[in-house]
Amino acid sequence: MSGLELRHVRKAFGAHEVFPDLSLEVEHGEHVAIFGPSGCGKTLLLRLIAGIYDPDAGDILMDGRSILDLAPDRRGIGMAFQNFALYPHMSAFDNIASPLSAHGNSAPTEHVREIAGLLKIDHVLSHAPRALSNGQKQRTALARALVGEPKLLLLDDPLRNVDAKLRYEMRLELPKLLRGFDATVLYVTQDYKEAMALGHRIAVMSRGTIRQFGTPEEIYYQPADVEIARLFGDPTINLLQLQPEKSERGVHIRLSEVAVPLPDGDALPTGRECTVGLRPEVLAFVDADVPAAIPVTVEAETPLNEKVVSLVRTSCGHELLVSRPAGTPAPASGPAHIGVDPGRLLLFDPSSGDRIALQDAVSTRGGSTT
Amino acid sequence: MDHTSPLETIFRRVALGVILVFFLFPIFWIVLMSFQTNEQILRIPPRVFFSPTLSNYKALISGELITTVGSLKLTFMHNLWNSFFLSTTSVLVALVLGVPAAYAFARFKFRLGEDIAFTLLSIRFAPPLLILLPLSLLFNEIGLSDTYIGLIWVYQLICLPLIVWIVRGYFEDISPDIEHAYRIDGHSWAQTFFRIAVPLARPGIAAAGLLSFIFAWNNFVFALILGSADKQPVTVGALAFVTAAGISYGQIAAAIVLSILPTLALALYAQRYLVEGLSLGAVKG
Secondary structure (H helix, E strand, O other), X not given: OEEEEEEEEEEEEOOEEEEEEEEEXXXXXXXXXXXXXXXXXXXXXXHHHHOOOOOOEXXXXXXXXXXXXXXXXXXXXXXXXXXXXXXXXXXXXXXXXXXXXXXXXXXXXXXXXHHHHHOOOHHHOOOOHHHOOHHHHHHHHHHHHHHOOOOEEEEEOOOOOOOHHHHHHHHHHHHHHHHOOOOEEEEEEOOHHHHHXXXXXXXEEEOOEEEEEEOHHHHHHOOOEHHHHHHXXXXXXXXXXXXXXXXXXXXXXXXXXEEEEOOOEOOOOOOOOEEEEEOOOOEEEEOOOOOOOEEEEEEEEEEEOOEEEEEEEEOOOOEEEEEEEOOOOOOOOEEEEEEEOHHHXXXXXXXXXXXXXXXXXXXXOOOOOO | OOOOOHHHHHXXXXXXHHHHHHHHHHHHHHHHHHOOOHHXXXXXXXXXXXXXXXXXXXXXXXXXEEEOOEEEEOOHHHHHHHHHHHHHHHHHHHHHHHHHHHHHHHHOOXXXXXXXXXXXXXXXXXXXXXXXXXXXXXXXXXXXXXXXXXXXXXXXXXXXXXXXXXHHHHHHHOOHXXXXXXHHOOOOHHHHHHHHHHHHOHHHHHHHHHHHHHHHHHOOHHHHHHOOHHHOOHHHHHHHHEEOOEEOHHXXXXXXXXXXXXXXXXXXXXXXXXXXXXXXOOOOO
């Protein structure tokens, strides 16, 4: 039985329809990252589930039962808000104890201390929220969401308002912490790294619909469309407008006049332009005598700690980003050659942006396109 | 870090001094007058140094005014009690009615909501004299004239708009997420209102309560028309000092000093709520 299910949920504010028809099914105990650009309705989705707003149509079910007729206080949900939403007139302790006291737990002290210890805020429990640092506020808000051991945990971009170092720490710490709770988790984020680190599965939202729902690997290697391919990955994917050509050896594309063969696909488009997606790490510098080496000119190089990103230009004028692990040798400028792993190349329909399925390395491993 | 030059500091102090004298001197003079007899007050030129007397206060508290033409009964202490009772009860009633209304106006969009809120405010535009005649006729008809209940009811015209509009602003400043979070924690709507919204709007409620108390206390016309001697507050009661034997300035001054004391005490007490920050640090930014 699914832990949470949204069935054809529709929600509009006046003439503005945020969700035309949204469905989502999350397994019990699963952690799902909801990823999308700001304004796509991620936060509203959580608020519908929490009961702050009611959907105009459709149904929301927890453990197979509709929760729409339950008030927010009866749904058994824990939620951490993006702006923390701590009670300013209560101490951190009382903030965390709030869900327990609401349910008539008269002696919540031990439980609060335990969860505060897990989140390393046990030394500031007597402080008022205004005396807490942003990191401590965020941990207090998380503790408050977790303390009642809710069946469903809604985390609305809880790392948005903390600094980069803390965010990095929490990104490592949170999955471990959440594993200790038997809760279904919905985690809203705008940071694709957070989504990949925290979600068993990722729901990619755009303009009120879920464009793709899959594991981080599926999203990364088999993005449903060119928009998703662009959102995931740093540096961003290279996108080229190219026309695949057909020859006796199969279909290929040309980069600097060198033919790069495409794997067999269902319906490889020939004779019209396609968007070719090449992730920077799919490209590599090679020696000139390697078969199908593509001659390029290195224009610039940016070291990014663990990796180095080079900007290269093909002879036909396409600019490409090439990423390699730091410390590996490569020409810093001037002429060079790059090689492409054709199995990891992505092809998109130029008009719809949808990915065109190829017999690539991932799909032959058994994954299927969603 | 203080970057002001000595000259600037001196100028600032002088300016502050001038402002203080401008506002406080009349009050100071009234306090001085309250300790003088009518003869001392009226002599020319006036003097700052005099032998103080408590006769004015004695007359007010004992309720007997000795004038050159004989003794006169004063109901000042009873008036003071009336002022206190009418103002306090009116503010309390207005708070009970106004705070939930302010919350509704701040949080919910409902049909005619803005119109109702504006109508409440518009009551403050109209001069009270405009409604007094029909009101006194109506009150006579239904037996509410010269009753505390009638006056408290009319005082709502003063208190309710102030409370609704000031407190509404404070409720609007509270992030709705704080209330949502409390609901999701498992608390009912009423618990959220009383434990989150009201405490967080407390500075606003205190300010609105204090302001409407002062307005109610200072009201003159409603009580003059709608109340008789034993229901009248100090503002109307002070008319008694204008006697056939002349105006008793000393008693008027003493009456003023006595009648600002409750408001002053209330203002001093409520001050700490007024300056209390609203939701410091609870929400980002």
